[in-house]
Amino acid sequence: MPIEKDSPQGRRAPARRAGDHGRYGRLSRERVLATALRLVDREGLSALSMRRTGAELGVEAMALYRYAAGKDALLDGLVEALYAELEERLAASPESPGWRDELHRIAAETYAVALAHPNVAPLLATRMLAVPLARRPLAVLRDHERVLTVLGRAGLDEETTVMAFRAVTGWLLGYVLGDLRAMVDNPDEPDPAFRLGLHRMPARELPRLRDAAPTLARHGGPAGLAAGLDALLDGFTRGAA
Amino acid sequence: MPIEKDSPQGRRAPARRAGDHGRYGRLSRERVLATALRLVDREGLSALSMRRTGAELGVEAMALYRYAAGKDALLDGLVEALYAELEERLAASPESPGWRDELHRIAAETYAVALAHPNVAPLLATRMLAVPLARRPLAVLRDHERVLTVLGRAGLDEETTVMAFRAVTGWLLGYVLGDLRAMVDNPDEPDPAFRLGLHRMPARELPRLRDAAPTLARHGGPAGLAAGLDALLDGFTRGAA
DNA sequence: ACCGTACGTTTACGACGTATATGTACACTT
Protein backbone atom coordinates (compact mmCIF):
# COMPACT_ATOMS: atom_id res chain seq x y z
CA MET A 1 0.00 0.00 0.00
CA PRO A 2 1.59 3.31 -1.09
CA ILE A 3 1.45 6.49 0.92
CA GLU A 4 -1.73 8.00 -0.42
CA LYS A 5 -4.02 6.41 2.09
CA ASP A 6 -6.92 8.75 1.61
CA SER A 7 -5.57 11.38 3.92
CA PRO A 8 -7.99 13.97 5.34
CA GLN A 9 -6.99 16.75 2.94
CA GLY A 10 -7.08 13.92 0.46
CA ARG A 11 -9.07 12.84 -2.55
CA ARG A 12 -6.20 12.71 -4.97
CA ALA A 13 -7.73 12.16 -8.36
CA PRO A 14 -8.63 8.46 -8.60
CA ALA A 15 -8.47 7.53 -4.93
CA ARG A 16 -11.31 5.20 -4.24
CA ARG A 17 -13.28 5.74 -1.08
CA ALA A 18 -15.97 3.80 0.71
CA GLY A 19 -19.08 3.63 -1.39
CA ASP A 20 -17.23 4.41 -4.58
CA HIS A 21 -18.09 1.14 -6.20
CA GLY A 22 -14.84 0.58 -7.96
CA ARG A 23 -13.66 2.15 -11.15
CA TYR A 24 -14.16 -1.05 -13.08
CA GLY A 25 -17.89 -1.48 -12.78
CA ARG A 26 -19.81 -3.61 -10.35
CA LEU A 27 -18.77 -6.98 -9.14
CA SER A 28 -20.67 -10.18 -9.81
CA ARG A 29 -20.19 -13.81 -8.93
CA GLU A 30 -19.19 -14.52 -12.51
CA ARG A 31 -16.55 -11.78 -12.53
CA VAL A 32 -15.14 -12.97 -9.22
CA LEU A 33 -14.95 -16.60 -10.27
CA ALA A 34 -13.50 -15.78 -13.67
CA THR A 35 -10.83 -13.62 -12.07
CA ALA A 36 -9.96 -16.28 -9.50
CA LEU A 37 -9.78 -18.86 -12.28
CA ARG A 38 -7.42 -16.69 -14.33
CA LEU A 39 -5.25 -16.13 -11.28
CA VAL A 40 -5.00 -19.83 -10.53
CA ASP A 41 -4.34 -20.70 -14.17
CA ARG A 42 -1.56 -18.14 -14.26
CA GLU A 43 0.13 -18.55 -10.88
CA GLY A 44 -1.14 -21.74 -9.33
CA LEU A 45 -3.44 -22.62 -6.50
CA SER A 46 -1.21 -21.29 -3.76
CA ALA A 47 -1.34 -17.81 -5.26
CA LEU A 48 -5.09 -17.66 -4.75
CA SER A 49 -6.07 -15.54 -1.80
CA MET A 50 -8.99 -13.33 -1.06
CA ARG A 51 -6.68 -10.35 -0.98
CA ARG A 52 -5.01 -11.05 -4.30
CA THR A 53 -8.25 -11.88 -6.04
CA GLY A 54 -9.67 -8.64 -4.75
CA ALA A 55 -6.62 -6.70 -5.92
CA GLU A 56 -6.98 -8.25 -9.36
CA LEU A 57 -10.47 -6.79 -9.49
CA GLY A 58 -9.45 -3.41 -8.10
CA VAL A 59 -11.35 -4.08 -4.92
CA GLU A 60 -10.70 -4.89 -1.26
CA ALA A 61 -10.72 -8.51 -0.15
CA MET A 62 -13.85 -8.15 1.97
CA ALA A 63 -15.87 -7.12 -1.05
CA LEU A 64 -15.69 -10.69 -2.32
CA TYR A 65 -17.62 -12.04 0.64
CA ARG A 66 -20.85 -10.93 -0.91
CA TYR A 67 -20.26 -13.31 -3.83
CA ALA A 68 -18.54 -16.20 -2.09
CA ALA A 69 -19.13 -17.02 1.55
CA GLY A 70 -15.41 -17.49 2.19
CA LYS A 71 -12.30 -18.91 0.69
CA ASP A 72 -13.65 -22.45 0.71
CA ALA A 73 -16.66 -21.30 -1.22
CA LEU A 74 -14.36 -19.58 -3.68
CA LEU A 75 -12.53 -22.85 -4.29
CA ASP A 76 -15.82 -24.63 -4.76
CA GLY A 77 -16.70 -21.91 -7.19
CA LEU A 78 -13.68 -22.79 -9.28
CA VAL A 79 -14.92 -26.34 -9.56
CA GLU A 80 -18.27 -24.95 -10.57
CA ALA A 81 -16.64 -22.83 -13.23
CA LEU A 82 -14.85 -25.85 -14.63
CA TYR A 83 -18.04 -27.85 -14.96
CA ALA A 84 -19.75 -24.86 -16.54
CA GLU A 85 -17.02 -24.86 -19.13
CA LEU A 86 -17.52 -28.58 -19.65
CA GLU A 87 -21.21 -28.06 -20.28
CA GLU A 88 -20.46 -25.39 -22.85
CA ARG A 89 -18.10 -27.69 -24.68
CA LEU A 90 -20.51 -30.59 -24.61
CA ALA A 91 -23.27 -28.40 -25.93
CA ALA A 92 -21.06 -27.18 -28.76
CA SER A 93 -20.71 -30.55 -30.48
CA PRO A 94 -23.52 -32.96 -31.32
CA GLU A 95 -24.43 -35.81 -29.02
CA SER A 96 -23.31 -39.22 -30.25
CA PRO A 97 -26.04 -41.76 -30.97
CA GLY A 98 -24.30 -44.73 -29.39
CA TRP A 99 -23.97 -44.76 -25.61
CA ARG A 100 -20.38 -45.86 -25.79
CA ASP A 101 -19.33 -43.12 -28.16
CA GLU A 102 -21.19 -40.62 -26.08
CA LEU A 103 -19.26 -41.67 -22.97
CA HIS A 104 -16.07 -41.28 -24.92
CA ARG A 105 -17.13 -37.82 -25.96
CA ILE A 106 -17.86 -36.85 -22.36
CA ALA A 107 -14.57 -38.28 -21.18
CA ALA A 108 -12.60 -36.53 -23.89
CA GLU A 109 -14.18 -33.15 -23.19
CA THR A 110 -13.63 -33.57 -19.46
CA TYR A 111 -10.01 -34.34 -20.15
CA ALA A 112 -9.74 -31.28 -22.36
CA VAL A 113 -11.21 -28.99 -19.74
CA ALA A 114 -8.89 -30.33 -17.06
CA LEU A 115 -5.95 -29.92 -19.42
CA ALA A 116 -6.94 -26.31 -19.97
CA HIS A 117 -6.85 -25.67 -16.23
CA PRO A 118 -4.30 -28.06 -14.78
CA ASN A 119 -3.87 -26.06 -11.60
CA VAL A 120 -7.54 -26.35 -10.79
CA ALA A 121 -7.81 -30.07 -11.37
CA PRO A 122 -6.62 -31.10 -7.90
CA LEU A 123 -9.65 -29.34 -6.52
CA LEU A 124 -11.78 -32.00 -8.13
CA ALA A 125 -10.24 -34.44 -5.69
CA THR A 126 -10.00 -32.25 -2.62
CA ARG A 127 -13.12 -30.14 -2.85
CA MET A 128 -15.71 -31.70 -5.10
CA LEU A 129 -15.47 -35.19 -3.67
CA ALA A 130 -15.47 -33.88 -0.11
CA VAL A 131 -18.89 -32.34 -0.56
CA PRO A 132 -21.91 -34.61 -0.07
CA LEU A 133 -23.52 -35.56 -3.35
CA ALA A 134 -26.60 -33.42 -2.97
CA ARG A 135 -24.62 -30.31 -2.14
CA ARG A 136 -22.44 -30.31 -5.18
CA PRO A 137 -22.85 -27.44 -7.61
CA LEU A 138 -25.67 -27.83 -10.06
CA ALA A 139 -23.33 -28.12 -13.01
CA VAL A 140 -21.67 -31.11 -11.34
CA LEU A 141 -24.99 -32.77 -10.64
CA ARG A 142 -26.06 -32.25 -14.22
CA ASP A 143 -22.86 -33.98 -15.31
CA HIS A 144 -23.61 -36.92 -13.03
CA GLU A 145 -27.12 -37.04 -14.40
CA ARG A 146 -25.80 -37.08 -17.93
CA VAL A 147 -23.39 -39.94 -17.30
CA LEU A 148 -26.03 -41.97 -15.50
CA THR A 149 -28.48 -41.43 -18.31
CA VAL A 150 -26.01 -42.48 -20.97
CA LEU A 151 -25.07 -45.54 -18.96
CA GLY A 152 -28.75 -46.37 -18.75
CA ARG A 153 -28.80 -46.78 -22.51
CA ALA A 154 -26.40 -49.71 -22.12
CA GLY A 155 -29.19 -51.71 -20.54
CA LEU A 156 -27.56 -52.53 -17.23
CA ASP A 157 -29.48 -53.14 -14.04
CA GLU A 158 -29.49 -50.47 -11.35
CA GLU A 159 -26.75 -51.99 -9.24
CA THR A 160 -24.40 -52.46 -12.18
CA THR A 161 -25.19 -49.02 -13.51
CA VAL A 162 -24.11 -47.42 -10.27
CA MET A 163 -20.98 -49.58 -10.21
CA ALA A 164 -20.18 -48.51 -13.73
CA PHE A 165 -20.86 -44.90 -12.87
CA ARG A 166 -18.41 -45.05 -10.03
CA ALA A 167 -15.91 -46.82 -12.23
CA VAL A 168 -16.14 -44.30 -15.04
CA THR A 169 -15.93 -41.21 -12.85
CA GLY A 170 -13.19 -42.71 -10.71
CA TRP A 171 -11.18 -43.70 -13.72
CA LEU A 172 -11.68 -40.31 -15.29
CA LEU A 173 -10.52 -38.48 -12.19
CA GLY A 174 -7.59 -40.75 -11.50
CA TYR A 175 -6.37 -40.69 -15.05
CA VAL A 176 -6.72 -36.97 -15.47
CA LEU A 177 -4.88 -36.23 -12.25
CA GLY A 178 -2.08 -38.60 -13.10
CA ASP A 179 -1.68 -37.60 -16.70
CA LEU A 180 -1.98 -33.87 -16.27
CA ARG A 181 1.34 -33.01 -14.80
CA ALA A 182 4.32 -34.07 -16.77
CA MET A 183 6.36 -36.52 -14.80
CA VAL A 184 9.40 -34.77 -16.12
CA ASP A 185 11.98 -33.24 -13.88
CA ASN A 186 13.92 -30.93 -16.20
CA PRO A 187 12.24 -30.47 -19.60
CA ASP A 188 15.24 -28.83 -21.26
CA GLU A 189 17.80 -31.57 -20.68
CA PRO A 190 18.40 -33.55 -23.90
CA ASP A 191 19.56 -36.79 -22.27
CA PRO A 192 16.37 -38.65 -21.36
CA ALA A 193 17.82 -40.11 -18.18
CA PHE A 194 18.80 -36.71 -16.87
CA ARG A 195 15.64 -35.07 -18.14
CA LEU A 196 13.64 -37.48 -16.05
CA GLY A 197 15.89 -37.04 -13.06
CA LEU A 198 16.63 -40.73 -13.12
CA HIS A 199 20.14 -40.17 -11.81
CA ARG A 200 18.49 -39.32 -8.53
CA MET A 201 16.81 -42.70 -8.46
CA PRO A 202 18.44 -45.73 -6.88
CA ALA A 203 18.14 -47.57 -10.17
CA ARG A 204 19.77 -50.72 -8.95
CA GLU A 205 16.89 -51.49 -6.62
CA LEU A 206 14.26 -50.37 -9.13
CA PRO A 207 15.21 -51.99 -12.43
CA ARG A 208 11.71 -52.42 -13.76
CA LEU A 209 10.83 -48.81 -13.03
CA ARG A 210 14.05 -47.55 -14.60
CA ASP A 211 13.22 -49.36 -17.83
CA ALA A 212 9.65 -48.15 -17.88
CA ALA A 213 10.36 -44.56 -16.86
CA PRO A 214 10.82 -43.08 -20.34
CA THR A 215 7.55 -44.58 -21.52
CA LEU A 216 5.92 -43.64 -18.27
CA ALA A 217 7.03 -40.04 -18.51
CA ARG A 218 5.26 -39.58 -21.82
CA HIS A 219 1.69 -38.52 -21.40
CA GLY A 220 -0.86 -41.17 -22.07
CA GLY A 221 -3.01 -38.46 -23.57
CA PRO A 222 -6.61 -38.87 -24.61
CA ALA A 223 -5.76 -42.21 -26.18
CA GLY A 224 -4.79 -43.73 -22.86
CA LEU A 225 -7.93 -42.35 -21.34
CA ALA A 226 -10.07 -43.92 -24.02
CA ALA A 227 -8.30 -47.26 -23.81
CA GLY A 228 -8.93 -47.57 -20.09
CA LEU A 229 -12.50 -46.44 -20.52
CA ASP A 230 -13.15 -49.13 -23.10
CA ALA A 231 -11.58 -51.73 -20.87
CA LEU A 232 -13.84 -50.69 -18.01
CA LEU A 233 -16.99 -50.63 -20.12
CA ASP A 234 -16.20 -54.02 -21.60
CA GLY A 235 -15.77 -55.42 -18.14
CA PHE A 236 -19.08 -54.14 -16.86
CA THR A 237 -21.21 -54.83 -19.88
CA ARG A 238 -19.91 -58.36 -20.42
CA GLY A 239 -20.68 -59.29 -16.85
CA ALA A 240 -24.25 -58.14 -17.36
CA ALA A 241 -24.96 -59.26 -20.91
CA MET B 1 1.54 -19.10 26.50
CA PRO B 2 1.05 -18.68 30.26
CA ILE B 3 2.89 -16.14 32.36
CA GLU B 4 5.92 -18.17 33.33
CA LYS B 5 8.09 -17.10 30.47
CA ASP B 6 11.38 -17.99 32.01
CA SER B 7 11.66 -14.89 34.11
CA PRO B 8 15.12 -13.93 35.44
CA GLN B 9 14.50 -15.22 38.94
CA GLY B 10 13.05 -18.11 36.99
CA ARG B 11 13.57 -21.76 36.44
CA ARG B 12 10.28 -22.94 37.81
CA ALA B 13 10.48 -26.69 37.83
CA PRO B 14 9.95 -27.85 34.22
CA ALA B 15 10.42 -24.58 32.33
CA ARG B 16 12.23 -25.38 29.14
CA ARG B 17 14.99 -23.03 28.06
CA ALA B 18 17.10 -22.76 24.96
CA GLY B 19 19.30 -25.78 24.66
CA ASP B 20 17.18 -27.86 26.95
CA HIS B 21 16.32 -30.39 24.33
CA GLY B 22 12.75 -30.92 25.30
CA ARG B 23 11.41 -32.93 28.17
CA TYR B 24 10.24 -35.66 25.87
CA GLY B 25 13.52 -36.82 24.43
CA ARG B 26 15.09 -35.91 21.13
CA LEU B 27 13.21 -35.30 17.95
CA SER B 28 13.55 -37.41 14.84
CA ARG B 29 12.02 -37.42 11.41
CA GLU B 30 9.93 -40.43 12.37
CA ARG B 31 8.58 -38.77 15.49
CA VAL B 32 7.76 -35.59 13.58
CA LEU B 33 5.97 -37.41 10.77
CA ALA B 34 4.09 -39.70 13.14
CA THR B 35 2.92 -36.71 15.17
CA ALA B 36 1.83 -34.82 12.09
CA LEU B 37 -0.01 -37.89 10.87
CA ARG B 38 -1.86 -38.29 14.15
CA LEU B 39 -2.78 -34.64 14.12
CA VAL B 40 -4.18 -34.84 10.60
CA ASP B 41 -6.03 -38.05 11.34
CA ARG B 42 -7.62 -36.45 14.37
CA GLU B 43 -8.40 -32.94 13.20
CA GLY B 44 -8.03 -32.85 9.46
CA LEU B 45 -5.57 -31.41 7.01
CA SER B 46 -6.37 -27.81 7.76
CA ALA B 47 -5.35 -28.28 11.39
CA LEU B 48 -1.83 -29.15 10.36
CA SER B 49 0.60 -26.32 10.91
CA MET B 50 4.22 -26.17 11.88
CA ARG B 51 3.29 -24.49 15.10
CA ARG B 52 0.66 -27.00 16.13
CA THR B 53 2.81 -29.95 15.20
CA GLY B 54 5.60 -28.48 17.25
CA ALA B 55 3.30 -27.91 20.20
CA GLU B 56 2.16 -31.52 19.98
CA LEU B 57 5.78 -32.52 20.41
CA GLY B 58 6.45 -30.04 23.18
CA VAL B 59 8.73 -28.05 20.93
CA GLU B 60 8.78 -24.76 19.02
CA ALA B 61 7.76 -24.70 15.38
CA MET B 62 11.22 -23.85 14.12
CA ALA B 63 12.63 -27.00 15.63
CA LEU B 64 10.86 -29.02 12.95
CA TYR B 65 12.83 -27.44 10.16
CA ARG B 66 15.74 -29.69 10.91
CA TYR B 67 13.61 -32.73 9.99
CA ALA B 68 11.44 -31.33 7.21
CA ALA B 69 12.59 -28.51 4.97
CA GLY B 70 9.27 -26.71 5.26
CA LYS B 71 5.57 -27.28 5.37
CA ASP B 72 5.48 -28.69 1.86
CA ALA B 73 8.11 -31.22 2.82
CA LEU B 74 6.04 -32.11 5.85
CA LEU B 75 3.06 -32.84 3.63
CA ASP B 76 5.21 -34.94 1.35
CA GLY B 77 6.37 -36.71 4.46
CA LEU B 78 2.80 -37.69 5.24
CA VAL B 79 2.53 -39.36 1.85
CA GLU B 80 5.78 -41.10 2.59
CA ALA B 81 4.41 -42.31 5.91
CA LEU B 82 1.34 -43.70 4.20
CA TYR B 83 3.37 -45.70 1.73
CA ALA B 84 5.59 -46.93 4.51
CA GLU B 85 2.50 -48.24 6.21
CA LEU B 86 1.43 -49.87 2.97
CA GLU B 87 4.76 -51.64 2.71
CA GLU B 88 4.42 -52.94 6.25
CA ARG B 89 1.00 -54.31 5.50
CA LEU B 90 2.09 -55.93 2.27
CA ALA B 91 5.03 -57.53 4.01
CA ALA B 92 2.77 -58.89 6.72
CA SER B 93 0.76 -61.18 4.46
CA PRO B 94 2.19 -63.63 1.92
CA GLU B 95 2.53 -62.69 -1.72
CA SER B 96 -0.02 -64.32 -3.99
CA PRO B 97 1.29 -66.63 -6.68
CA GLY B 98 -0.97 -65.40 -9.47
CA TRP B 99 -0.28 -61.92 -10.83
CA ARG B 100 -3.96 -61.06 -10.82
CA ASP B 101 -4.48 -62.05 -7.22
CA GLU B 102 -1.36 -60.19 -6.26
CA LEU B 103 -2.67 -57.01 -7.86
CA HIS B 104 -5.89 -57.45 -5.96
CA ARG B 105 -3.94 -57.82 -2.77
CA ILE B 106 -2.00 -54.63 -3.44
CA ALA B 107 -5.16 -52.76 -4.33
CA ALA B 108 -6.98 -53.98 -1.23
CA GLU B 109 -4.15 -53.02 1.11
CA THR B 110 -3.83 -49.62 -0.53
CA TYR B 111 -7.54 -49.09 -0.04
CA ALA B 112 -7.22 -50.15 3.59
CA VAL B 113 -4.39 -47.73 4.27
CA ALA B 114 -6.27 -44.86 2.66
CA LEU B 115 -9.34 -45.76 4.67
CA ALA B 116 -7.29 -45.67 7.84
CA HIS B 117 -6.16 -42.12 7.02
CA PRO B 118 -8.94 -40.54 5.01
CA ASN B 119 -7.77 -37.02 5.72
CA VAL B 120 -4.38 -37.72 4.21
CA ALA B 121 -5.68 -39.35 1.04
CA PRO B 122 -6.23 -36.09 -0.88
CA LEU B 123 -2.50 -35.50 -0.61
CA LEU B 124 -2.00 -38.44 -2.93
CA ALA B 125 -3.64 -36.36 -5.62
CA THR B 126 -2.27 -32.96 -4.75
CA ARG B 127 1.25 -33.73 -3.59
CA MET B 128 2.40 -37.10 -4.82
CA LEU B 129 1.26 -36.68 -8.40
CA ALA B 130 2.66 -33.17 -8.55
CA VAL B 131 6.17 -34.40 -7.92
CA PRO B 132 8.15 -35.68 -10.91
CA LEU B 133 8.38 -39.44 -10.96
CA ALA B 134 12.02 -39.67 -10.00
CA ARG B 135 11.65 -37.37 -7.03
CA ARG B 136 8.91 -39.27 -5.29
CA PRO B 137 9.72 -40.80 -1.94
CA LEU B 138 11.46 -44.12 -2.10
CA ALA B 139 8.49 -45.96 -0.63
CA VAL B 140 6.34 -44.67 -3.49
CA LEU B 141 8.88 -45.71 -6.09
CA ARG B 142 9.10 -49.15 -4.55
CA ASP B 143 5.33 -49.41 -4.85
CA HIS B 144 5.49 -48.47 -8.52
CA GLU B 145 8.25 -51.02 -9.01
CA ARG B 146 6.14 -53.67 -7.38
CA VAL B 147 3.09 -53.00 -9.53
CA LEU B 148 5.18 -52.93 -12.70
CA THR B 149 6.84 -56.19 -11.80
CA VAL B 150 3.57 -57.93 -11.07
CA LEU B 151 2.11 -56.63 -14.32
CA GLY B 152 5.15 -58.02 -16.08
CA ARG B 153 4.07 -61.50 -15.04
CA ALA B 154 0.98 -61.08 -17.16
CA GLY B 155 3.14 -61.23 -20.27
CA LEU B 156 2.21 -57.91 -21.82
CA ASP B 157 4.53 -55.94 -24.07
CA GLU B 158 6.19 -52.83 -22.72
CA GLU B 159 3.72 -50.36 -24.15
CA THR B 160 0.71 -52.25 -22.85
CA THR B 161 2.34 -52.77 -19.49
CA VAL B 162 2.79 -49.04 -19.03
CA MET B 163 -0.77 -48.45 -20.15
CA ALA B 164 -2.02 -50.99 -17.66
CA PHE B 165 0.15 -49.50 -14.95
CA ARG B 166 -1.37 -46.11 -15.54
CA ALA B 167 -4.82 -47.62 -15.63
CA VAL B 168 -4.40 -49.52 -12.39
CA THR B 169 -2.91 -46.66 -10.42
CA GLY B 170 -5.36 -44.16 -11.87
CA TRP B 171 -8.29 -46.37 -11.08
CA LEU B 172 -7.01 -47.02 -7.59
CA LEU B 173 -6.57 -43.34 -6.85
CA GLY B 174 -9.85 -42.26 -8.37
CA TYR B 175 -11.83 -44.96 -6.66
CA VAL B 176 -10.25 -44.45 -3.28
CA LEU B 177 -10.78 -40.70 -3.35
CA GLY B 178 -14.39 -41.08 -4.43
CA ASP B 179 -15.30 -43.85 -2.08
CA LEU B 180 -13.57 -42.58 1.00
CA ARG B 181 -15.87 -39.83 2.04
CA ALA B 182 -19.46 -40.76 2.55
CA MET B 183 -21.67 -38.88 0.17
CA VAL B 184 -24.08 -38.45 3.01
CA ASP B 185 -25.25 -35.09 4.19
CA ASN B 186 -26.65 -35.77 7.64
CA PRO B 187 -25.90 -39.30 8.89
CA ASP B 188 -28.37 -39.15 11.81
CA GLU B 189 -31.50 -38.42 9.83
CA PRO B 190 -33.64 -41.59 9.50
CA ASP B 191 -35.48 -40.60 6.33
CA PRO B 192 -33.13 -41.53 3.47
CA ALA B 193 -34.12 -38.59 1.33
CA PHE B 194 -33.31 -36.12 4.06
CA ARG B 195 -30.23 -38.01 5.14
CA LEU B 196 -28.85 -37.60 1.67
CA GLY B 197 -29.89 -33.98 1.50
CA LEU B 198 -31.96 -34.76 -1.56
CA HIS B 199 -34.50 -32.13 -0.66
CA ARG B 200 -31.86 -29.61 -1.61
CA MET B 201 -31.60 -31.11 -5.05
CA PRO B 202 -33.77 -29.95 -7.94
CA ALA B 203 -35.02 -33.49 -8.36
CA ARG B 204 -37.33 -32.69 -11.23
CA GLU B 205 -34.43 -31.87 -13.51
CA LEU B 206 -32.32 -34.75 -12.25
CA PRO B 207 -34.61 -37.77 -12.20
CA ARG B 208 -31.97 -40.36 -12.97
CA LEU B 209 -29.68 -39.05 -10.26
CA ARG B 210 -32.51 -38.91 -7.75
CA ASP B 211 -33.25 -42.60 -8.31
CA ALA B 212 -29.63 -43.61 -8.13
CA ALA B 213 -28.71 -41.45 -5.14
CA PRO B 214 -29.45 -44.01 -2.40
CA THR B 215 -27.37 -46.67 -4.11
CA LEU B 216 -24.73 -44.10 -4.92
CA ALA B 217 -24.47 -42.92 -1.35
CA ARG B 218 -23.56 -46.37 -0.14
CA HIS B 219 -19.89 -47.06 -0.26
CA GLY B 220 -18.75 -49.32 -3.02
CA GLY B 221 -16.20 -50.68 -0.61
CA PRO B 222 -13.38 -53.04 -1.51
CA ALA B 223 -15.78 -55.05 -3.66
CA GLY B 224 -16.33 -52.14 -6.01
CA LEU B 225 -12.64 -51.57 -6.17
CA ALA B 226 -12.00 -55.17 -7.11
CA ALA B 227 -14.75 -55.23 -9.69
CA GLY B 228 -13.34 -52.25 -11.54
CA LEU B 229 -9.85 -53.63 -11.30
CA ASP B 230 -10.91 -56.89 -12.88
CA ALA B 231 -12.70 -55.06 -15.63
CA LEU B 232 -9.56 -53.07 -16.37
CA LEU B 233 -7.28 -56.07 -16.33
CA ASP B 234 -9.60 -58.02 -18.58
CA GLY B 235 -9.61 -55.17 -21.02
CA PHE B 236 -5.84 -54.90 -21.21
CA THR B 237 -4.98 -58.58 -21.24
CA ARG B 238 -7.56 -59.55 -23.81
CA GLY B 239 -6.27 -56.96 -26.25
CA ALA B 240 -2.78 -58.43 -25.93
CA ALA B 241 -3.49 -62.15 -25.69
C1' DA C 1 40.27 -27.00 29.39
C1' DC C 2 38.95 -25.88 24.98
C1' DC C 3 36.18 -25.86 20.94
C1' DG C 4 33.05 -27.06 17.06
C1' DT C 5 28.83 -28.67 15.96
C1' DA C 6 24.20 -30.53 16.64
C1' DC C 7 19.89 -29.10 18.39
C1' DG C 8 16.30 -26.10 19.91
C1' DT C 9 14.71 -21.28 21.02
C1' DT C 10 13.80 -16.35 20.27
C1' DT C 11 12.43 -12.72 17.73
C1' DA C 12 10.62 -10.68 13.86
C1' DC C 13 8.17 -9.89 9.41
C1' DG C 14 4.77 -10.02 5.97
C1' DA C 15 0.67 -12.48 4.29
C1' DC C 16 -3.44 -14.66 5.20
C1' DG C 17 -8.85 -15.47 6.44
C1' DT C 18 -12.43 -13.10 8.32
C1' DA C 19 -15.57 -10.67 12.20
C1' DT C 20 -17.23 -6.26 12.88
C1' DA C 21 -18.25 -1.65 12.09
C1' DT C 22 -18.59 2.00 8.84
C1' DG C 23 -19.42 4.71 4.87
C1' DT C 24 -21.73 6.01 0.31
C1' DA C 25 -24.83 6.04 -3.59
C1' DC C 26 -28.87 4.68 -5.72
C1' DA C 27 -33.95 3.25 -6.09
C1' DC C 28 -37.95 3.98 -3.79
C1' DT C 29 -41.50 6.02 -1.57
C1' DT C 30 -44.30 10.00 -0.45
Added chain:
DNA sequence: AAGTGTACATATACGTCGTAAACGTACGGT
Protein backbone atom coordinates in the same frame (compact mmCIF):
# COMPACT_ATOMS: atom_id res chain seq x y z
C1' DA D 1 -38.06 17.39 -3.94
C1' DA D 2 -36.96 15.42 0.36
C1' DG D 3 -36.34 11.43 2.97
C1' DT D 4 -35.14 6.68 3.68
C1' DG D 5 -33.78 1.88 3.27
C1' DT D 6 -30.73 -1.19 1.37
C1' DA D 7 -27.15 -2.95 -1.66
C1' DC D 8 -22.41 -2.56 -2.13
C1' DA D 9 -17.80 -1.69 -0.91
C1' DT D 10 -14.31 -0.10 2.49
C1' DA D 11 -11.74 0.34 7.03
C1' DT D 12 -9.97 -1.60 10.90
C1' DA D 13 -8.58 -5.14 13.73
C1' DC D 14 -7.33 -9.82 15.53
C1' DG D 15 -5.28 -14.14 15.62
C1' DT D 16 -2.72 -17.51 12.88
C1' DC D 17 0.31 -18.87 9.58
C1' DG D 18 5.28 -20.02 7.20
C1' DT D 19 9.83 -19.05 7.76
C1' DA D 20 14.43 -16.11 7.76
C1' DA D 21 18.01 -14.85 10.95
C1' DA D 22 20.31 -14.74 15.10
C1' DC D 23 21.05 -16.77 19.30
C1' DG D 24 21.87 -20.00 23.21
C1' DT D 25 23.10 -24.46 25.34
C1' DA D 26 24.94 -29.01 25.82
C1' DC D 27 27.87 -32.54 24.40
C1' DG D 28 31.64 -35.37 22.05
C1' DG D 29 36.34 -35.16 20.68
C1' DT D 30 40.69 -33.34 21.35
